[in-house]
Amino acid sequence: MYLNGDFVAEDAAHVSIFDRGLLFADAVYEVFSVLAGRIIDHAAHMARLERSLAEMTIAHDAAATDWAGVLATLIARNDLTEGTIYLQVSRGAADRDFLFPAPGTPPTVFAFTQARALVDNPMAQRGMRILTRPDRRWGRRDIKTVQLLYASMMKMEARAAGVDDVWLVEGDVITEGTSQNACIITRNGHLVTRDLGHHILPGVTRLSLIDIARQSGITVEERPFTIAEAQGAAEAFVTSASLFVMPVVEIDGLSIGDGRPGMETMALRKAYIDHARGTG
Template sequence: MRTVYLNGQFVAEDAAQVSIFDRGLLFADAVYEVCSVIDGRIIDYAAHMMRLERSLAEMTIDYDCSAADWPGILATLIERNGLTEGTIYMQISRGAADRDFLFPAPGTPATVFAFTQARSLVANPMAERGMRIITRPDRRWGRRDIKTVQLLYASMMKMEARAAGVDDVWLVEGDVITEGSSQNACIITPQGHLVTRDLGHHILPGVTRLSLIDIARESGITVEERPFTIAEAQGAAEAFVTSASMFVMPVVEIDGLSVGDGRPGVETMALRKAYIDHARAQG
Protein backbone atom coordinates (compact mmCIF):
# COMPACT_ATOMS: atom_id res chain seq x y z
CA MET A 1 0.00 0.00 0.00
CA ARG A 2 1.31 3.43 -0.92
CA THR A 3 2.31 6.12 1.50
CA VAL A 4 0.88 9.52 0.55
CA TYR A 5 1.44 13.04 1.86
CA LEU A 6 -1.55 15.01 3.16
CA ASN A 7 -1.49 18.33 5.01
CA GLY A 8 1.88 17.84 6.65
CA GLN A 9 1.68 14.12 7.37
CA PHE A 10 2.70 10.89 5.64
CA VAL A 11 -0.15 8.39 5.85
CA ALA A 12 -1.28 5.15 4.21
CA GLU A 13 -3.37 5.87 1.14
CA ASP A 14 -6.51 4.29 2.61
CA ALA A 15 -6.21 6.54 5.68
CA ALA A 16 -5.98 9.81 3.71
CA GLN A 17 -9.17 11.86 4.04
CA VAL A 18 -10.21 15.21 2.56
CA SER A 19 -13.30 17.18 3.59
CA ILE A 20 -16.39 16.98 1.38
CA PHE A 21 -16.37 20.79 1.61
CA ASP A 22 -12.97 21.09 0.01
CA ARG A 23 -12.99 23.69 -2.79
CA GLY A 24 -11.07 21.36 -5.05
CA LEU A 25 -13.94 18.88 -4.84
CA LEU A 26 -16.80 21.37 -5.09
CA PHE A 27 -15.42 23.92 -7.57
CA ALA A 28 -12.26 22.40 -9.11
CA ASP A 29 -10.63 25.26 -7.18
CA ALA A 30 -7.18 23.71 -7.08
CA VAL A 31 -3.91 23.52 -9.00
CA TYR A 32 -1.53 20.64 -9.49
CA GLU A 33 1.79 19.46 -10.88
CA VAL A 34 3.10 16.12 -12.11
CA CYS A 35 6.84 15.44 -11.93
CA SER A 36 8.58 12.50 -13.58
CA VAL A 37 10.91 10.20 -11.68
CA ILE A 38 13.70 8.26 -13.40
CA ASP A 39 16.24 6.15 -11.52
CA GLY A 40 14.60 7.32 -8.29
CA ARG A 41 15.28 10.99 -9.03
CA ILE A 42 12.89 13.83 -9.88
CA ILE A 43 13.18 15.44 -13.33
CA ASP A 44 12.94 19.22 -13.96
CA TYR A 45 11.99 19.86 -10.32
CA ALA A 46 12.76 23.61 -10.29
CA ALA A 47 10.68 24.30 -13.40
CA HIS A 48 7.71 22.33 -12.04
CA MET A 49 7.79 24.22 -8.75
CA MET A 50 8.08 27.55 -10.56
CA ARG A 51 4.97 26.70 -12.59
CA LEU A 52 3.15 25.56 -9.45
CA GLU A 53 3.89 28.87 -7.77
CA ARG A 54 2.68 30.74 -10.86
CA SER A 55 -0.57 28.73 -10.91
CA LEU A 56 -1.16 29.50 -7.25
CA ALA A 57 -0.56 33.21 -7.85
CA GLU A 58 -2.88 33.32 -10.87
CA MET A 59 -5.61 31.60 -8.85
CA THR A 60 -4.85 33.76 -5.76
CA ILE A 61 -4.61 30.64 -3.61
CA ASP A 62 -2.89 31.60 -0.36
CA TYR A 63 -0.17 28.98 -0.03
CA ASP A 64 3.56 29.56 0.29
CA CYS A 65 5.45 26.71 -1.40
CA SER A 66 8.68 27.78 0.27
CA ALA A 67 7.15 27.21 3.71
CA ALA A 68 7.19 23.46 3.16
CA ASP A 69 10.19 21.23 2.53
CA TRP A 70 8.99 20.00 -0.84
CA PRO A 71 12.31 18.39 -1.82
CA GLY A 72 12.20 16.45 1.44
CA ILE A 73 8.52 15.56 1.05
CA LEU A 74 8.99 14.20 -2.46
CA ALA A 75 12.19 12.36 -1.54
CA THR A 76 10.36 10.70 1.35
CA LEU A 77 7.52 9.60 -0.93
CA ILE A 78 10.02 8.15 -3.40
CA GLU A 79 11.85 6.28 -0.63
CA ARG A 80 8.82 4.97 1.24
CA ASN A 81 7.14 3.77 -1.95
CA GLY A 82 10.29 2.34 -3.51
CA LEU A 83 9.68 4.40 -6.66
CA THR A 84 12.40 4.05 -9.28
CA GLU A 85 10.38 5.17 -12.31
CA GLY A 86 7.02 6.89 -12.57
CA THR A 87 5.42 10.15 -11.50
CA ILE A 88 4.64 12.22 -8.43
CA TYR A 89 1.35 14.14 -8.34
CA MET A 90 1.03 17.28 -6.17
CA GLN A 91 -2.23 19.18 -5.59
CA ILE A 92 -3.08 22.32 -3.64
CA SER A 93 -6.66 23.52 -3.23
CA ARG A 94 -8.06 26.68 -1.67
CA GLY A 95 -9.13 24.57 1.29
CA ALA A 96 -12.38 23.55 2.94
CA ALA A 97 -15.26 25.97 3.60
CA ASP A 98 -19.04 25.86 3.47
CA ARG A 99 -20.15 25.84 -0.17
CA ASP A 100 -20.24 29.36 -1.60
CA PHE A 101 -19.20 30.76 -4.97
CA LEU A 102 -17.28 33.47 -3.15
CA PHE A 103 -13.82 32.52 -1.94
CA PRO A 104 -13.56 31.59 1.75
CA ALA A 105 -12.17 34.00 4.32
CA PRO A 106 -8.45 34.81 4.19
CA GLY A 107 -6.45 32.43 6.31
CA THR A 108 -8.45 29.35 5.34
CA PRO A 109 -5.81 26.57 5.24
CA ALA A 110 -5.06 25.13 1.83
CA THR A 111 -5.49 21.39 1.30
CA VAL A 112 -2.15 19.95 0.19
CA PHE A 113 -1.39 16.42 -0.89
CA ALA A 114 0.97 14.37 -3.03
CA PHE A 115 1.27 10.75 -4.13
CA THR A 116 3.39 8.54 -6.36
CA GLN A 117 2.41 6.44 -9.37
CA ALA A 118 4.78 3.74 -10.61
CA ARG A 119 4.85 3.45 -14.40
CA SER A 120 7.27 2.77 -17.23
CA LEU A 121 8.35 6.06 -18.81
CA VAL A 122 11.56 5.33 -20.71
CA ALA A 123 10.64 1.96 -22.23
CA ASN A 124 7.20 3.03 -23.42
CA PRO A 125 6.02 0.79 -26.31
CA MET A 126 4.11 3.72 -27.84
CA ALA A 127 7.43 5.38 -28.68
CA GLU A 128 8.22 2.49 -31.04
CA ARG A 129 4.90 2.56 -32.92
CA GLY A 130 3.87 6.21 -32.59
CA MET A 131 0.56 7.81 -31.61
CA ARG A 132 -2.55 8.02 -33.76
CA ILE A 133 -4.39 11.30 -33.18
CA ILE A 134 -7.79 12.77 -33.99
CA THR A 135 -8.65 16.46 -33.75
CA ARG A 136 -11.59 17.90 -31.87
CA PRO A 137 -12.79 21.45 -30.98
CA ASP A 138 -11.11 23.03 -27.97
CA ARG A 139 -13.97 23.84 -25.59
CA ARG A 140 -12.00 24.30 -22.38
CA TRP A 141 -12.02 27.46 -20.30
CA GLY A 142 -9.93 30.40 -21.46
CA ARG A 143 -7.07 30.18 -18.91
CA ARG A 144 -5.38 27.01 -20.07
CA ASP A 145 -2.04 28.45 -18.99
CA ILE A 146 -2.99 27.77 -15.35
CA LYS A 147 -2.56 24.11 -14.38
CA THR A 148 -5.88 23.64 -12.63
CA VAL A 149 -7.77 20.42 -11.92
CA GLN A 150 -10.51 21.44 -14.37
CA LEU A 151 -9.81 18.41 -16.55
CA LEU A 152 -13.27 17.05 -17.36
CA TYR A 153 -13.22 18.09 -21.02
CA ALA A 154 -9.74 16.62 -21.49
CA SER A 155 -10.95 13.39 -19.87
CA MET A 156 -13.99 13.31 -22.17
CA MET A 157 -11.73 13.77 -25.20
CA LYS A 158 -9.48 10.91 -24.11
CA MET A 159 -12.55 8.70 -23.88
CA GLU A 160 -13.64 9.88 -27.34
CA ALA A 161 -10.21 8.95 -28.68
CA ARG A 162 -10.50 5.49 -27.14
CA ALA A 163 -13.97 5.02 -28.67
CA ALA A 164 -12.51 6.00 -32.06
CA GLY A 165 -9.73 3.43 -31.70
CA VAL A 166 -6.90 5.96 -31.57
CA ASP A 167 -4.47 7.11 -28.90
CA ASP A 168 -5.42 10.71 -28.13
CA VAL A 169 -6.86 14.04 -29.28
CA TRP A 170 -5.34 17.29 -30.45
CA LEU A 171 -7.58 20.25 -29.65
CA VAL A 172 -8.22 22.95 -32.24
CA GLU A 173 -9.71 26.43 -32.48
CA GLY A 174 -10.89 26.94 -36.03
CA ASP A 175 -8.25 24.96 -37.90
CA VAL A 176 -5.38 25.94 -35.57
CA ILE A 177 -4.06 23.35 -33.11
CA THR A 178 -3.78 24.51 -29.51
CA GLU A 179 -2.39 21.41 -27.77
CA GLY A 180 -3.11 17.80 -26.94
CA SER A 181 -5.57 16.72 -24.28
CA SER A 182 -2.68 16.51 -21.80
CA GLN A 183 0.40 17.33 -23.86
CA ASN A 184 1.95 20.09 -25.96
CA ALA A 185 1.81 19.50 -29.71
CA CYS A 186 4.85 19.87 -31.98
CA ILE A 187 5.75 19.29 -35.62
CA ILE A 188 8.93 19.19 -37.69
CA THR A 189 8.53 20.92 -41.03
CA PRO A 190 9.90 19.57 -44.32
CA GLN A 191 12.66 22.20 -43.87
CA GLY A 192 13.63 20.62 -40.53
CA HIS A 193 12.26 23.37 -38.26
CA LEU A 194 10.64 22.46 -34.96
CA VAL A 195 7.29 24.25 -34.61
CA THR A 196 5.31 24.43 -31.38
CA ARG A 197 2.46 26.71 -30.37
CA ASP A 198 3.48 30.04 -28.86
CA LEU A 199 2.74 30.62 -25.18
CA GLY A 200 -0.32 32.51 -23.98
CA HIS A 201 -3.61 31.84 -22.24
CA HIS A 202 -4.48 29.25 -24.92
CA ILE A 203 -1.97 26.55 -23.87
CA LEU A 204 -0.19 25.22 -20.82
CA PRO A 205 3.48 26.26 -20.62
CA GLY A 206 4.80 22.71 -20.59
CA VAL A 207 7.94 22.02 -18.58
CA THR A 208 9.05 19.26 -20.96
CA ARG A 209 8.28 21.55 -23.89
CA LEU A 210 10.56 24.20 -22.38
CA SER A 211 13.43 21.78 -21.82
CA LEU A 212 13.05 20.32 -25.30
CA ILE A 213 13.19 23.73 -26.96
CA ASP A 214 16.53 24.34 -25.24
CA ILE A 215 17.80 20.90 -26.28
CA ALA A 216 16.70 21.44 -29.89
CA ARG A 217 18.33 24.86 -30.14
CA GLU A 218 21.56 23.56 -28.62
CA SER A 219 21.64 20.85 -31.30
CA GLY A 220 21.23 23.43 -34.07
CA ILE A 221 17.54 22.96 -34.83
CA THR A 222 15.58 26.10 -35.70
CA VAL A 223 12.61 26.46 -33.32
CA GLU A 224 9.48 28.42 -34.28
CA GLU A 225 6.95 29.21 -31.55
CA ARG A 226 3.81 30.00 -33.54
CA PRO A 227 0.35 28.68 -34.43
CA PHE A 228 0.08 25.85 -36.96
CA THR A 229 -2.91 24.30 -38.69
CA ILE A 230 -4.20 20.75 -38.95
CA ALA A 231 -3.22 20.71 -42.62
CA GLU A 232 0.32 21.86 -41.81
CA ALA A 233 0.62 19.14 -39.17
CA GLN A 234 -0.63 16.48 -41.58
CA GLY A 235 1.88 17.67 -44.16
CA ALA A 236 4.77 17.85 -41.72
CA ALA A 237 7.83 15.66 -41.97
CA GLU A 238 7.29 14.52 -38.36
CA ALA A 239 5.02 15.26 -35.42
CA PHE A 240 5.20 14.58 -31.70
CA VAL A 241 3.92 15.58 -28.28
CA THR A 242 5.75 16.54 -25.11
CA SER A 243 4.69 15.97 -21.52
CA ALA A 244 6.16 14.99 -18.16
CA SER A 245 4.93 11.40 -18.47
CA MET A 246 5.46 10.90 -22.21
CA PHE A 247 8.68 12.92 -22.63
CA VAL A 248 8.85 13.20 -26.45
CA MET A 249 6.29 10.90 -28.09
CA PRO A 250 6.02 10.53 -31.88
CA VAL A 251 2.72 11.09 -33.69
CA VAL A 252 2.33 9.08 -36.89
CA GLU A 253 -1.29 9.75 -37.89
CA ILE A 254 -3.66 12.73 -37.64
CA ASP A 255 -7.33 12.31 -38.53
CA GLY A 256 -6.58 9.18 -40.54
CA LEU A 257 -3.74 10.70 -42.58
CA SER A 258 -0.17 9.52 -42.08
CA VAL A 259 2.46 12.00 -40.97
CA GLY A 260 5.61 11.55 -43.04
CA ASP A 261 6.02 7.85 -43.83
CA GLY A 262 3.67 6.84 -41.02
CA ARG A 263 6.49 5.77 -38.69
CA PRO A 264 8.16 7.53 -35.75
CA GLY A 265 10.47 10.15 -37.24
CA VAL A 266 14.24 9.99 -37.00
CA GLU A 267 14.50 13.54 -35.62
CA THR A 268 11.71 12.92 -33.11
CA MET A 269 13.39 9.79 -31.78
CA ALA A 270 16.72 11.62 -31.57
CA LEU A 271 15.03 14.36 -29.54
CA ARG A 272 13.38 11.76 -27.30
CA LYS A 273 16.76 10.18 -26.58
CA ALA A 274 18.33 13.60 -26.00
CA TYR A 275 15.60 14.51 -23.52
CA ILE A 276 15.95 11.24 -21.61
CA ASP A 277 19.73 11.74 -21.47
CA HIS A 278 19.15 15.31 -20.21
CA ALA A 279 16.70 14.02 -17.60
CA ARG A 280 19.09 11.41 -16.30
CA ALA A 281 21.95 13.88 -16.20
CA GLN A 282 20.12 16.54 -14.17
CA GLY A 283 17.60 14.56 -12.15
Protein backbone atom coordinates in the same frame (compact mmCIF):
# COMPACT_ATOMS: atom_id res chain seq x y z
CA MET B 1 0.92 9.78 0.70
CA TYR B 2 1.73 13.29 1.89
CA LEU B 3 -1.34 15.10 3.23
CA ASN B 4 -1.34 18.51 4.90
CA GLY B 5 2.09 18.14 6.44
CA ASP B 6 1.97 14.44 7.36
CA PHE B 7 2.87 11.16 5.68
CA VAL B 8 -0.04 8.73 5.87
CA ALA B 9 -1.02 5.39 4.39
CA GLU B 10 -3.09 5.67 1.21
CA ASP B 11 -6.19 4.12 2.78
CA ALA B 12 -5.96 6.54 5.71
CA ALA B 13 -5.78 9.69 3.55
CA HIS B 14 -9.04 11.66 3.50
CA VAL B 15 -10.18 15.16 2.56
CA SER B 16 -13.40 16.96 3.39
CA ILE B 17 -16.43 16.67 1.12
CA PHE B 18 -16.52 20.49 1.40
CA ASP B 19 -13.08 20.86 -0.13
CA ARG B 20 -13.24 23.38 -2.97
CA GLY B 21 -11.12 21.14 -5.15
CA LEU B 22 -14.01 18.67 -5.07
CA LEU B 23 -16.89 21.14 -5.27
CA PHE B 24 -15.49 23.75 -7.69
CA ALA B 25 -12.33 22.26 -9.23
CA ASP B 26 -10.71 25.10 -7.28
CA ALA B 27 -7.24 23.60 -7.18
CA VAL B 28 -3.94 23.45 -9.05
CA TYR B 29 -1.54 20.58 -9.51
CA GLU B 30 1.81 19.41 -10.83
CA VAL B 31 3.08 16.07 -12.10
CA PHE B 32 6.77 15.30 -11.62
CA SER B 33 8.56 12.55 -13.53
CA VAL B 34 10.92 10.24 -11.65
CA LEU B 35 13.76 8.28 -13.28
CA ALA B 36 16.16 6.09 -11.30
CA GLY B 37 14.56 7.46 -8.14
CA ARG B 38 15.32 11.09 -9.06
CA ILE B 39 12.94 13.92 -9.95
CA ILE B 40 13.28 15.52 -13.39
CA ASP B 41 13.15 19.33 -13.81
CA HIS B 42 12.11 19.90 -10.18
CA ALA B 43 12.80 23.64 -10.16
CA ALA B 44 10.74 24.32 -13.30
CA HIS B 45 7.79 22.36 -11.93
CA MET B 46 7.89 24.25 -8.64
CA ALA B 47 8.11 27.58 -10.45
CA ARG B 48 5.01 26.68 -12.47
CA LEU B 49 3.19 25.58 -9.31
CA GLU B 50 3.94 28.92 -7.66
CA ARG B 51 2.71 30.74 -10.78
CA SER B 52 -0.53 28.71 -10.84
CA LEU B 53 -1.13 29.44 -7.15
CA ALA B 54 -0.58 33.16 -7.75
CA GLU B 55 -2.87 33.28 -10.79
CA MET B 56 -5.61 31.51 -8.81
CA THR B 57 -4.88 33.61 -5.67
CA ILE B 58 -4.66 30.45 -3.58
CA ALA B 59 -2.89 31.41 -0.36
CA HIS B 60 -0.24 28.73 -0.09
CA ASP B 61 3.43 29.56 0.19
CA ALA B 62 4.95 26.67 -1.75
CA ALA B 63 8.44 27.94 -0.98
CA ALA B 64 7.81 27.50 2.74
CA THR B 65 7.62 23.71 2.40
CA ASP B 66 10.71 21.59 1.81
CA TRP B 67 9.17 20.05 -1.26
CA ALA B 68 12.44 18.47 -2.35
CA GLY B 69 12.51 16.65 0.96
CA VAL B 70 8.81 15.74 0.83
CA LEU B 71 9.08 14.30 -2.66
CA ALA B 72 12.30 12.46 -1.80
CA THR B 73 10.56 10.91 1.20
CA LEU B 74 7.64 9.78 -0.96
CA ILE B 75 10.05 8.23 -3.46
CA ALA B 76 11.90 6.39 -0.68
CA ARG B 77 8.85 5.21 1.28
CA ASN B 78 7.10 3.95 -1.86
CA ASP B 79 10.32 2.49 -3.31
CA LEU B 80 9.63 4.39 -6.54
CA THR B 81 12.28 3.89 -9.20
CA GLU B 82 10.40 5.11 -12.28
CA GLY B 83 7.06 6.85 -12.52
CA THR B 84 5.39 10.07 -11.46
CA ILE B 85 4.47 12.11 -8.40
CA TYR B 86 1.16 13.98 -8.36
CA LEU B 87 0.97 17.12 -6.18
CA GLN B 88 -2.25 19.10 -5.65
CA VAL B 89 -3.12 22.26 -3.73
CA SER B 90 -6.77 23.34 -3.33
CA ARG B 91 -8.22 26.47 -1.74
CA GLY B 92 -9.30 24.32 1.20
CA ALA B 93 -12.57 23.30 2.83
CA ALA B 94 -15.37 25.78 3.56
CA ASP B 95 -19.15 26.08 3.35
CA ARG B 96 -20.23 25.72 -0.28
CA ASP B 97 -20.30 29.24 -1.72
CA PHE B 98 -19.21 30.62 -5.07
CA LEU B 99 -17.31 33.33 -3.20
CA PHE B 100 -13.87 32.35 -1.99
CA PRO B 101 -13.67 31.39 1.72
CA ALA B 102 -12.40 33.81 4.33
CA PRO B 103 -8.69 34.65 4.38
CA GLY B 104 -6.83 32.23 6.59
CA THR B 105 -8.69 29.15 5.38
CA PRO B 106 -5.94 26.53 5.14
CA PRO B 107 -5.39 24.99 1.72
CA THR B 108 -5.58 21.24 1.21
CA VAL B 109 -2.21 19.90 0.06
CA PHE B 110 -1.44 16.34 -0.92
CA ALA B 111 0.96 14.30 -3.03
CA PHE B 112 1.27 10.65 -4.05
CA THR B 113 3.38 8.45 -6.31
CA GLN B 114 2.42 6.34 -9.34
CA ALA B 115 4.81 3.69 -10.66
CA ARG B 116 4.86 3.47 -14.46
CA ALA B 117 7.27 2.83 -17.32
CA LEU B 118 8.38 6.13 -18.79
CA VAL B 119 11.43 5.21 -20.88
CA ASP B 120 10.35 1.83 -22.24
CA ASN B 121 6.89 2.94 -23.30
CA PRO B 122 5.88 0.75 -26.28
CA MET B 123 3.97 3.67 -27.81
CA ALA B 124 7.32 5.27 -28.65
CA GLN B 125 8.03 2.47 -31.11
CA ARG B 126 4.70 2.58 -32.93
CA GLY B 127 3.74 6.24 -32.51
CA MET B 128 0.46 7.86 -31.52
CA ARG B 129 -2.62 8.18 -33.68
CA ILE B 130 -4.49 11.43 -33.08
CA LEU B 131 -7.94 12.90 -33.72
CA THR B 132 -8.61 16.63 -33.77
CA ARG B 133 -11.58 18.08 -31.94
CA PRO B 134 -12.79 21.61 -31.03
CA ASP B 135 -11.13 23.15 -27.99
CA ARG B 136 -14.00 23.90 -25.59
CA ARG B 137 -12.02 24.40 -22.40
CA TRP B 138 -12.00 27.57 -20.32
CA GLY B 139 -9.83 30.47 -21.45
CA ARG B 140 -7.02 30.21 -18.86
CA ARG B 141 -5.34 27.04 -20.02
CA ASP B 142 -1.98 28.45 -18.93
CA ILE B 143 -2.93 27.75 -15.30
CA LYS B 144 -2.50 24.09 -14.37
CA THR B 145 -5.86 23.58 -12.67
CA VAL B 146 -7.77 20.37 -12.02
CA GLN B 147 -10.53 21.44 -14.44
CA LEU B 148 -9.88 18.43 -16.66
CA LEU B 149 -13.37 17.15 -17.49
CA TYR B 150 -13.29 18.13 -21.16
CA ALA B 151 -9.82 16.66 -21.58
CA SER B 152 -11.07 13.44 -19.98
CA MET B 153 -14.09 13.36 -22.29
CA MET B 154 -11.85 13.77 -25.33
CA LYS B 155 -9.56 10.96 -24.17
CA MET B 156 -12.62 8.72 -23.92
CA GLU B 157 -13.70 9.79 -27.40
CA ALA B 158 -10.26 8.87 -28.71
CA ARG B 159 -10.47 5.46 -27.07
CA ALA B 160 -13.93 4.85 -28.55
CA ALA B 161 -12.51 5.71 -31.99
CA GLY B 162 -9.62 3.28 -31.54
CA VAL B 163 -6.89 5.94 -31.50
CA ASP B 164 -4.55 7.22 -28.81
CA ASP B 165 -5.52 10.81 -28.05
CA VAL B 166 -6.92 14.13 -29.27
CA TRP B 167 -5.36 17.40 -30.36
CA LEU B 168 -7.60 20.37 -29.60
CA VAL B 169 -8.18 23.10 -32.17
CA GLU B 170 -9.64 26.59 -32.39
CA GLY B 171 -10.80 27.22 -35.93
CA ASP B 172 -8.22 25.15 -37.77
CA VAL B 173 -5.32 26.07 -35.47
CA ILE B 174 -4.04 23.45 -33.04
CA THR B 175 -3.75 24.58 -29.43
CA GLU B 176 -2.39 21.47 -27.67
CA GLY B 177 -3.19 17.88 -26.78
CA THR B 178 -5.55 16.85 -24.00
CA SER B 179 -2.60 16.56 -21.62
CA GLN B 180 0.42 17.34 -23.79
CA ASN B 181 1.96 20.10 -25.86
CA ALA B 182 1.80 19.53 -29.64
CA CYS B 183 4.84 19.87 -31.92
CA ILE B 184 5.73 19.30 -35.56
CA ILE B 185 8.93 19.18 -37.58
CA THR B 186 8.57 20.91 -40.91
CA ARG B 187 9.92 19.66 -44.23
CA ASN B 188 12.86 22.07 -43.86
CA GLY B 189 13.71 20.67 -40.43
CA HIS B 190 12.31 23.38 -38.15
CA LEU B 191 10.66 22.43 -34.87
CA VAL B 192 7.32 24.24 -34.51
CA THR B 193 5.32 24.41 -31.29
CA ARG B 194 2.50 26.71 -30.27
CA ASP B 195 3.55 30.02 -28.74
CA LEU B 196 2.83 30.60 -25.06
CA GLY B 197 -0.21 32.52 -23.88
CA HIS B 198 -3.54 31.87 -22.16
CA HIS B 199 -4.41 29.30 -24.86
CA ILE B 200 -1.92 26.57 -23.80
CA LEU B 201 -0.16 25.22 -20.75
CA PRO B 202 3.52 26.21 -20.50
CA GLY B 203 4.79 22.64 -20.44
CA VAL B 204 7.95 21.96 -18.45
CA THR B 205 9.00 19.16 -20.82
CA ARG B 206 8.26 21.48 -23.75
CA LEU B 207 10.56 24.11 -22.20
CA SER B 208 13.42 21.66 -21.67
CA LEU B 209 13.02 20.21 -25.15
CA ILE B 210 13.18 23.64 -26.79
CA ASP B 211 16.51 24.23 -25.03
CA ILE B 212 17.78 20.81 -26.10
CA ALA B 213 16.71 21.37 -29.72
CA ARG B 214 18.35 24.79 -29.93
CA GLN B 215 21.56 23.45 -28.40
CA SER B 216 21.50 20.78 -31.12
CA GLY B 217 21.29 23.44 -33.84
CA ILE B 218 17.60 22.93 -34.62
CA THR B 219 15.64 26.07 -35.48
CA VAL B 220 12.64 26.40 -33.16
CA GLU B 221 9.55 28.39 -34.15
CA GLU B 222 7.02 29.19 -31.42
CA ARG B 223 3.89 30.01 -33.41
CA PRO B 224 0.44 28.72 -34.32
CA PHE B 225 0.14 25.92 -36.87
CA THR B 226 -2.90 24.42 -38.58
CA ILE B 227 -4.21 20.88 -38.89
CA ALA B 228 -3.24 20.90 -42.57
CA GLU B 229 0.31 22.00 -41.77
CA ALA B 230 0.62 19.26 -39.17
CA GLN B 231 -0.69 16.64 -41.58
CA GLY B 232 1.81 17.79 -44.18
CA ALA B 233 4.75 17.94 -41.77
CA ALA B 234 7.77 15.68 -41.93
CA GLU B 235 7.20 14.54 -38.33
CA ALA B 236 4.97 15.28 -35.37
CA PHE B 237 5.16 14.58 -31.65
CA VAL B 238 3.90 15.57 -28.21
CA THR B 239 5.73 16.48 -25.02
CA SER B 240 4.61 15.87 -21.44
CA ALA B 241 6.00 14.82 -18.08
CA SER B 242 4.76 11.25 -18.44
CA LEU B 243 5.30 10.77 -22.19
CA PHE B 244 8.55 12.74 -22.54
CA VAL B 245 8.81 13.14 -26.35
CA MET B 246 6.26 10.86 -28.02
CA PRO B 247 5.97 10.53 -31.82
CA VAL B 248 2.66 11.12 -33.60
CA VAL B 249 2.24 9.12 -36.82
CA GLU B 250 -1.37 9.87 -37.81
CA ILE B 251 -3.75 12.83 -37.54
CA ASP B 252 -7.42 12.35 -38.46
CA GLY B 253 -6.60 9.22 -40.43
CA LEU B 254 -3.78 10.78 -42.49
CA SER B 255 -0.25 9.48 -42.00
CA ILE B 256 2.53 11.87 -41.01
CA GLY B 257 5.61 11.34 -43.18
CA ASP B 258 5.93 7.63 -43.86
CA GLY B 259 3.57 6.73 -41.00
CA ARG B 260 6.38 5.69 -38.65
CA PRO B 261 8.06 7.51 -35.76
CA GLY B 262 10.40 10.06 -37.30
CA MET B 263 14.16 9.91 -36.94
CA GLU B 264 14.42 13.49 -35.65
CA THR B 265 11.65 12.89 -33.12
CA MET B 266 13.32 9.75 -31.82
CA ALA B 267 16.65 11.58 -31.59
CA LEU B 268 14.97 14.31 -29.54
CA ARG B 269 13.33 11.69 -27.33
CA LYS B 270 16.73 10.13 -26.64
CA ALA B 271 18.27 13.54 -25.99
CA TYR B 272 15.51 14.39 -23.51
CA ILE B 273 15.92 11.07 -21.69
CA ASP B 274 19.68 11.69 -21.52
CA HIS B 275 18.92 15.15 -20.08
CA ALA B 276 16.54 13.61 -17.54
CA ARG B 277 19.05 11.02 -16.43
CA GLY B 278 21.86 13.52 -16.26
CA THR B 279 20.18 16.42 -14.46
CA GLY B 280 17.36 14.80 -12.49
